[in-house]
Amino acid sequence: EVQLVESGGGLVQPGGSLRLSCAASGFTFSSYAMSWVRQAPGKGLEWVSAISGSGGSTYYADSVKGRFTVSRDNSKNTLYLQMNSLRAEDTAVYSCAKTIPNRIINWGQGTLVTVSS
Amino acid sequence: NFMLTQPHSVSESPGKTVTISCTRSSGSIASNYVQWYQQRPGSSPTTVIYEDNQRPSGVPDRFSGSIDSSSNSASLSISGLKTEDEADYYCQSYDSSNVVFGGGTKLTVL
Numbered sequence: 457e458v459q460l461v462e463s464g465g466g467l468v469q470p471g472g473s474l475r476l477s478c479a480a481s482g483f484t485f486s487s488y489a490m491s492w493v494r495q496a497p498g499k500g501l502e503w504v505s506a507i508s509g510s511g512g513s514t515y516y517a518d519s520v521k522g523r524f525t526v527s528r529d530n531s532k533n534t535l536y537l538q539m540n541s542l543r544a545e546d547t548a549v550y551s552c553a554k555t556i557p558n559r560i561i562n563w564g565q566g567t568l569v570t571v572s573s
Numbered sequence: 574n575f576m577l578t579q580p581h582s583v584s585e586s587p588g589k590t591v592t593i594s595c596t597r598s599s600g601s602i603a604s605n606y607v608q609w610y611q612q613r614p615g616s617s618p619t620t621v622i623y624e625d626n627q628r629p630s631g632v633p634d635r636f637s638g639s640i641d642s643s644s645n646s647a648s649l650s651i652s653g654l655k656t657e658d659e660a661d662y663y664c665q666s667y668d669s670s671n672v673v674f675g676g677g678t679k680l681t682v683l
Contacts, residue, residue, distance in 0.1 A: 500675075503673065559623055560608075566617070
């Protein structure tokens, strides 16, 4: 059974940083691209970032480009999202997702990031 | 980058058929596959349609997807509506470097 468990969310001040982690199990982690998707409270889904199985290719939404960095450690079956220069509009539940070309096949439950002073 | 536009909400009675549209703002709807996700309150999304019209195993055949190049839109149809179908539905597509979600449609089955 595929399991994706996010951690690292919390309350952070505007301009601050946070690193999210996603522990994956139940599949061959290095064989799959992974994505981060966020959902602001009461709002819709927004794709944030994706990374190839090897980690050699990364992709970002314009809204986070230059501030967020996605990475992975295939030896630890873990996906990361480093978030810098956080803004109030980054407040959302961040979910990691197992991805095959351009679509999501499994979602984690998410971790809440709140950016507020 | 393109956008996917969905109606904010739709409602229909149990047993009826509802169709949710998803219109692509630029570029051809047929150039990249469209997926549809269902999200019930408090839960993560699940896929109900992938690659325009394919149903994952376990999704009932009451769910169907299609694309219409003339209107540059995709559609999700749900027939024989059940109260359990009440949820938010999101379309999703992509281009060379971006994944794009529609804004979501709240389906009410009343």
